[in-house]
Amino acid sequence: MKNVWTLGIMAAFVFSAGAFVAAQQATTKPTDQKPTVKKEARTEKDDEEKEGQEGAKKYTIAVKLPAAITTAFKKSYPSATIRGTAQETEGGKTVYEVESVDKGKARDLMYNPDGTVISIEEEMNAADLPAPVTTALKKLYPKATITIAEKVTEGTTIQYELQIKGAAVASVAFLPDGKVVPPEAPEKKS
DSSP states (O other), rough: HHHHHHHHHHHHHHHHHHHHHHHHHHHHHHSOOOOOOOOOOOOOOHHHHHHHTOOOOOSSOOOOOHHHHHHHHHHHTOEEEEEOOOOOOOOTTEEEEEEEEETTTEEEEETTTSSSSEEEEEEOOOOGGGHHHHHHHHHHHHTTTEEEEEEETTTEEEEEEEEEEESSSSSEEEESSOOEEOOOOOOOOO
């Protein structure tokens, strides 16, 4: 019986969310901005867990970016296409994520509402990694092959995040000089 109630509630939520989005789209003027992407927890349990975590990301449906962010993005990346946007709350502050593609490469940016960049994650070719990074990877995981390489810039700090296969780990991050970035500790539940 509980499963029937859960399914019924989920179906009602999906239907009402769809109606809300359709009504919003019908009453707003189209913009030159690409459609937005909704990010959400996969289940109600995940959603409740996220809400319970301090500093957890909270996503909002159909985010319209502040003008300062749109202007800053278009100025910095005139040929990029926006794939999606999200409004998040991190550490009690509202930030905006812009997911984009530029010349076939993915780029995700985090912005403050005033249009200043917090961080940039850019997909890159493994062949373009700095030599100390590839040397360190081969020394640490000789049989590893890179499946995804990203350059992550946060302020003046740059690191290279690599998704790998053929190693004891699925991902590893390096500083430009080849030093390993320690993995982040999982957030503790309060």
